[in-house]
Amino acid sequence: MSVASSSTSHHHGPLDRQAPAPPRPLSLMVTRHGQSTANAAFAAAEAVGALDVGITCRDADLSLSALGREQSAALGRRLASRADGPLPQSVWVSPYLRTQETAELVLAEIDRAGLPLPEVRTDERLRDRELGVLEMLTSAAIELHHPTEAKRRRLLGELRWRPPGGESHADVALRLRSLLRDLYEAEESRRVLLIGHDAVVLMLRHILDELDEDAMEEVYRSGCVANTSITRWTRDPAGDLRLDCYNTTPHLP
Template structure:
């Protein structure tokens, strides 16, 4: 079940000039959801080169594991304790169930701490990258059943490669540019938290930090965006969003 929107914030995307003129949020924080059933299944399958992860539901319907719920609860307590600075005033969430469950754990921690709940919005543009016909396939299964796509992926690179029926990372970036235009217009001078997915975190780095393809590959090569990891930008004196931290997990230490 999707989180209830506490504030009506729907509006059409504005042009580039309106985006540049808008006042930025005071801070923008994005966290990846807690460990999902697919995260755990893929980790086990990839470790032994298995072809099947045993997942039969839609990607959008994947739930958190027990560990994922524990991670989300720890994240909520850390944010509520102001571990990352002042608490967010707005919460934008992917519609996918694992992100919704993570956001619910954060809101529960706010409530337990007696903090005012942030305004909540579920936004489709924060969904995970869609992999089309390759959805829920392990690397070994892709190599075996779709060798042409595996070769095309290596040739084009992750930013440009679009699986049949799915999205390239550049496609994800395109919808996030639209989301950021709305967010900048609707959240001036506010602290905003996004709960989403690893592809969303990387593409926000691409957009906000102006990373080119080579720089993006370098960032991705430093390691995966961990479950409930925190990436945050703060508004600088020059009126830009400046990266404070990337994929950190102080609440899990």
């Protein structure tokens, strides 16, 4: 039977109706953790083209630097001031140590202000991008020891390139889509803060703002996601989340 003569080709009924929009939070804010010891070590190493950053612990076990603790407390004071609107009612946090420490410092400032503490939930899907065999390697070390991967990265672009044993940004987006489905159901009409990593912030832009690969390349070129920067979406009258601000740091000097 041809497609044109199929009995289903002219079906009209419930299947033709547009599915209702899933529930959405009132606002969704995401921040990258405060500066970690690795962030500081990498900045120093990259500045001089060093091959080693001197870090031996797991990525998940990296703690905040002294500056990172100050940044996290400053973010907490900003939220407690309610300069950006009402406090979040829920906080979803990556399980990594630096994000957990960031959350603790943010909540301590809210508590110090005598304000109600939000509910806190740790979710594995907010973890940082896994870099596999390239974890803790500087750009110079990758070029020297893994030139083929450096070439593949330039060819494929940040969204699609997957290091051996690691994740592409698109892989991160896949687990975040799963997280958002659960978050929408659990946090309907609530204000939510996510505390994660740079890849989490970038891939939420990709998903929520429906940015294609070319648009994401422009986001990458605009600069890195700053530690404790604020990116926020709010629900519009149609029920969709619309970007309010991206990568802003009004709480930092």
